[in-house]
Amino acid sequence: MLDEADDGGKGWQPVTALIAKEFLRLPVWVRVLLTGRPQVEAAFAAWKPEWIKPEDKQNQADMLDLLQWRLRQAQLVADSDLDAAAQLMLRKSSGQFIYTKYAFDDLAEQATWTLQEMEARLPSGLEGMYRRVLSTLEEALQTERPDLLELLRTRLLPVLVACLEPLTVQELAWATGCEADSGKVQQLVGLLANLFPCRAGGSDQQDRVAPYHKSVLDWLTSVAHKCLLCVPS
Structure with missing residues (x-):
């Protein structure tokens, strides 16, 4: 089984291309179960695969x-x-x-x-669900902590989207320029747990913040949201 064939940031294409080419040499009785987004379909066209899609x-x-x-x-x-x-x-x-x-x-x-x-x-669709989760948080911050809302929109979300690997809260505080006030970053990380949970990982097993699913990043970097949240592509 090959899970998340399109994972690995911008470096997934060469790895996927290698797998698609070399695995064709396996005996015909070998079957491969592969998961990935639609972007990987072209690489595996020669396999004549049976794709199971959401609407199937x-x-x-x-x-x-x-x-x-x-x-x-x-x-x-x-x-x-x-x-x-x-x-x-x-x-x-x-x-x-x-x-x-x-x-x-x-x-x-x-x-x-x-x-x-x-x-x-x-709400309808996964994007609708993400929108509801984030807008609920934004509305609460707008009323109670507008300073945290500004930090969320202009610094924290852009860093979370742009980083190539999960970061600790301390690393996020440095990346957002909030080293002197890391408590604000810690607060936001807790509030964002539904979209960006903090989980133990890495060789040191420190708690690090990462997207719950890569579709969260897809949604945040979509044209509709990029302008509102100042998230770079």
């Missing part, structure tokens, strides 16, 4: 099973609404499994939901 029936069926199981386990909706709720979430997710992480985090804030409440609460 197989993926949709697997996701529907997951949604029904999670909803049943958490008892978030009435039994009579279970199938309809799962279909609603499947439609909102556009077939992206990572959407379910944020959706169930959101739904955990209330014991039970009606279909109408779920429809109003859950």
